[in-house]
Amino acid sequence: MQLTINGKNHEVDVDPETPLLWVLRDEVGLTGTKFGCGIAMCGACTVHVNGQPRRSCSLPVKLVDGDITTIEGIGTPDAMNAVQEAWVENQVAQCGFCQSGQIMTAAALLSMNPEPSDDDIDRAMSGNICRCGTYPRIRAAVHAAAAKMRGA
Amino acid sequence: MGKILRRTFLIGSAAVGGGVAIGYWQVTKPxxxxxxxxxxxxxxxxxxxxxxxxxxxxxxxxxxxxxxxxxxxxxxxxxxxxxxxxxxxxxxxxxxxxxxxxSMLMEEAAGQAATDVSAGAERMRNATKVIAKIMGxxxxxxxxxxxxxxxxxxxxxxxxxxxxxxxxxxxxxxxxxxxxxxxxxxxxxxxxxxxxxxxxxxxxxxxxxxxxxxxxxxxxxxxxxxxxxxxxxxxxTGTAEYAIDVRLPDMAYATVRVNCHLGAGVKSYDASKAKARADVKKVVPVKNGLAVVSTNTWNAFQAVQDLEIEWEPAPYPVNDADIVASHRAAFDDKPDSQKRKDGDVEAVLAEGDIIETEYLVPYLAHATMEPMNAVAHLRDGKLDLWVGTQSPTRCLDVAKDLTGLDEDDIDIHTMYLGGGFGRRGEIDFVAQAIEVAKAMEGTPIKLVWSREEDMCHDMYRPLTLARFRGAIRDGKPAAFDMHVAASAAAIDAFERQGMNLNMADPTITQNAWDNPYKIDNYRVTGYRAKKALPVGFWRSVGASQNAFFQECATDELANAANADPLQFRLDMLDHEPSRKVLEAVAEMSGWGGALPEGRARGIAYYLSFGVPVAEVIEIVDTGAGLKVDKAFVAADVGLALDPRNIEAQLQSGVIYGLTAAIQGAITIEDGVVKQKNFNEYDAMRMYQAPSIDVRILENGPHITGVGEPGLPPAAPALANAIFALSGKRIRELPLNNSIAFI
Missing domain, CATH: 3.30.365.10 (Aldehyde oxidase/xanthine dehydrogenase, molybdopterin binding domain)
Incomplete structure (x- = not known):
């Protein structure tokens, strides 16, 4: 099976029912995308397929119908994406395990809505659980990223 | 040797050493x-x-x-x-x-009141550091x-x-x-x-x-x-490495199914269907269950469902009503502890009006974002273990016990933890990974639990019952009598480490007995309920439920006295750091100021882990349910090393506490935990989360930690806000069993 992940082609040999999450993590070796629940309830596994946020834990790889972007694909420690920069500036992460998913959801929101209101943020981000309760800083970071991206 | 013998004298060997003579030189030697x-x-x-x-x-x-x-x-x-x-x-x-x-691990068990900074109390605190050192x-x-x-x-x-x-x-x-x-x-x-x-x-x-x-x-x-x-x-950037992210050449992937009747074993099993799968490398018995080794995590998750297992029955009552009844029966037993007995509550309560209430809080799971997992590699007489653990030395102990290897041949790699909250002080999942690595010697094993396995195999925050009686005389609090029944979280947790403590469980009345409120007649009694589900340390431990009991009861007394809940608390406090956090939170929240129709505030205060914390919660009735709109937190940490990080920890405690207060409940059906995943045991989400203002004070005598103390006041502050809004006094958690939230 052919997949395009972060702009690169990958050939994988798996049961086509395998959720994309496990293909990314165990087969391709991209472990930035996290396993939290396996039933699309927590958002830790969020990636983009054709720019849309998808819960990779519940998306059989055979149904992937476009280019995949993971947290590793939107920025790196030396060249962070604006959303990642805003996250760092606001010191959002605590345990950090949910933050790949939070950032991917926020990045998708901002690509569609460059100036989200608090309600827009609530709607977009409420599928992502953070057990450390970083929500106040996530909200601040989404607004900061939006401002950064509008200014850029 | 002679010199050492002359210098040796015994200290506390009976208390901690199990009869082993501990020499002074061993204690002082680094x-x-x-x-x-x-x-x-x-x-x-x-x-x-x-x-x-x-x-x-x-x-x-x-x-x-x-x-x-x-x-x-x-x-x-x-x-x-x-x-x-x-x-x-x-x-x-x-x-x-x-x-x-x-060095601080045994301080809570020694039982010095948080506000006691006398020379004797400080000496006892220092003595517990010696015990902690020997425990290592x-x-x-x-x-x-x-x-x-x-x-x-x-x-x-x-x-x-x-x-x-x-x-x-x-x-x-x-x-x-x-x-x-x-x-x-x-x-x-x-x-x-x-x-x-x-x-x-x-x-x-x-x-x-x-x-x-x-x-x-x-x-x-x-x-x-x-x-x-x-x-x-x-x-x-997704580059932080948690144990679940460790990748080694030729690694195999494992998962487990352990008896959901917690603590009971496997009666019989048939692994033929699982073994017939092309991806399955091995089926390995582990404590109370079975592990399957496969080619990736997903395949392991599928294969483990193909095992046919007959389970031993639950060694505890199999439904909630019976468990609650067994806790209620504990009130008829001899108390486990009575660490506070001021004046004569019985004499006051014998005459005149009294307030008599019962409170109940359920079991809670930790539900860390990263499910339990570990990577183990046993080869050539060496074991490497990659694990998100709160206790690396305990991992070392279990590794030694299970492999028979010397300490020098074991390397524990402590990774970032995707949440701990007390759960990762346990080693059940670590032992499983080692067992599988032994059965697959030479092959690195990554063992990952499904979320369902994680939620149903926890060491839960104890279900706890409290009975309160109190009285107001001449408009002032005259009696405060709190009785708490729970199973013994600390004793259980130590027992799982092979340490039997013949003492009262310090968590049952944790931080309740040494609450600084001055009431002439004040009693706090703990009762040990029979073991049911395994219980352990859940963020803020006994304080998480005792704050709810104490601070709701205090609000009920304030209401009976027709007093302002803030002033009522201040009038009972001569502990300056505590007074200051209450005054600060009142100022931050505009306490006493008018609010629009459909809004109300509640206040709570609790001193846990040496940190006095006051919180005000402001709620709004949206018409579609209550929303926690604003939270205000004032905490005295003694000395603040990193203010922005302390703010984050206090906010985190509030959200973790509100999640539990509003919706957290682990319940039992047919001896099995009913909640399997976040659809049944959810966390507070962005649209439900309040804004949280934090003020950090530094009046206390000791430097403190703040991972936990922000949590306990959240639940009672919210329950008290609901009373202020609706006149409805909810005495059972979670609150959404009694009132709707958005």
Missing amino acids: YPNPLKSRLKDGETALTPYVIVAKDGVTIVAPRSEMGQGVRTTLAALVAEELDVDLNAIKVINGPASKAYYN SQATGGSTAIPDAFERMRSAGAAARIVLTKAAAKSLGVSASELTTENGMVIAADGTSIAYTELAGEAANIKPPSNPPLREKSKWRYLGKSLDRLDMVEKC
Whole structure:
């Protein structure tokens, strides 16, 4: 099976029912995308397929119908994406395990809505659980990223 | 030997040593530096916390980074005295070792009242440090990392700096007193400078001083300031490595199915269907269940469902009603503890109006974002273990027990923890990974639990019942009588470590008995309920439920006295740090000021882990359910090392506490935990989360940790706000069983 992940082609040999999450993590070796629940309830596994946020834990790889972007694909420690920069500036992460998913959801929101209101943020981000309760800083970071991206 | 014998005398051996004579010399002698046997060529371990090599300086921060920012603050403690740039050094968790024992672990068990700073109380606190040292437990929990490390890790930095200065003096041929240090360099009077990294060889032969002088607070460069967390960029780019992310060549993937009748075993099983799968490499019996080894995590998750297993029945009552009844029956037994008995509550309660209430809180799961997992590799008589653990030395113990290997042949790699909250102090999942690695010797094994396995196999926050009676006389609180029944979280947790403590369980009335409210007749009694589900340490432990009981009861008394809930509390407090947090939160929240229709505030105060915290919760009735709109937190930490991080921890405690208060419940059906995943045991989400204003005060006498104390007041402040809004007094958690939330 052919997949395009972060702009690169990958050939994988798996049961086509395998959720994309496990293909990314165990087969391709991209472990930035996290396993939290396996039933699309927590958002830790969020990636983009054709720019849309998808819960990779519940998306059989055979149904992937476009280019995949993971947290590793939107920025790196030396060249962070604006959303990642805003996250760092606001010191959002605590345990950090949910933050790949939070950032991917926020990045998708901002690509569609460059100036989200608090309600827009609530709607977009409420599928992502953070057990450390970083929500106040996530909200601040989404607004900061939006401002950064509008200014850029 | 003769000299040692002459100097030996016994201390507390019966209490902690199980009859083993503990010599004074063993207590005072430092543990050997665990880094020494692990150094690479050219590296020198100046202390157990500082490694210097040609290519850089490394600081060991031996507490588990589970979100609380401890790695950064601990590194800052060393860097402050060592004179290195925090961003130019490497920070590691280091090996598992008794040298990194947590000196604060037994303080709570010793039972000094939080407000008691008398010489005797301080002496007892110091005595518990000796016991903690003998126990040698490298554990993260109990909001202890900062108080434990505050002097210890600054001393390690200072000692290392002195060694480096002496080494430079030797190589320059000058006196050490002529030298200064700055940014990783020793600098001579004439301006000549030598980098620490050039001094590794010379420094190896110099003994570090044991009690180096420490810098005045006014000279601090890092401490007391908000620092950028060292783990932040990694955690925002998907590059932080948790145990679940470890990848090794030829690694196999495992998962388990363990009896959901917790503590019971496997009666029989048929693995033929699972074994027939092409992807299955092995089926391995583990404690109370079976593991399957496969080619990836998903296949392992599928294959384990193909096992046909007949389970032993639950060794406890199989439904909630019977478990609650067994807890209620505990009130008829002899008390487990009665640590507060002021005046004569019975005499006051015998006459006139009294308030009599019962409160109930359910079991709670920890539900860390990262499900339990570990990676184990046993080969050539060596075991490597990669694990997100709150207790590396306990992992070492279980590894020794299960493999029979010597400590030197076991390496515990403590990874970032995707949440801990007390759950990762347990080693059930670690033991499973080792068992599978033994059965698959030579193959690295990554063992990952499904979320369902994780939620149904926890060591839960105890279900707890409280009975309260109180009285107001002449408009003032005259009697406060709290009875709490729970199973013994601390005793159970120690028992799982093979330690049997013949004592009252300190968690049952934790921080309730030493509440500083002054009421002439005040009694707090704990009762030990029969074991049902396994229970353990859940963020803030006994304080999580005892704050709910105490602060709701206090509100009921205030209401009976027609008093303002804030003033009512202030009138009972002569503990200054506690008064100040209440005054601060009142000012922050506009306490007493008018609110629009459909809004109300509630207040609560609790002193846990040495930190007095007051919280005000403001709720709004949206028409579609209640929303927690605003939270205000004032906490006295004694000394704030990193204000922005402390703010994050207090906010985190509020959200964790509100999640539990509003919707958290683990219930039992047919002996099995009913909630399997986040659809049935949800967490507070963004649209439900309040804004949270935090104020940090520093009036208390001790430096404290804040991973937990922000949590306990959240539930009662919310319940009290609901009473203020609706007149409805809810005495059972979760609140959404009684009232709707958005």
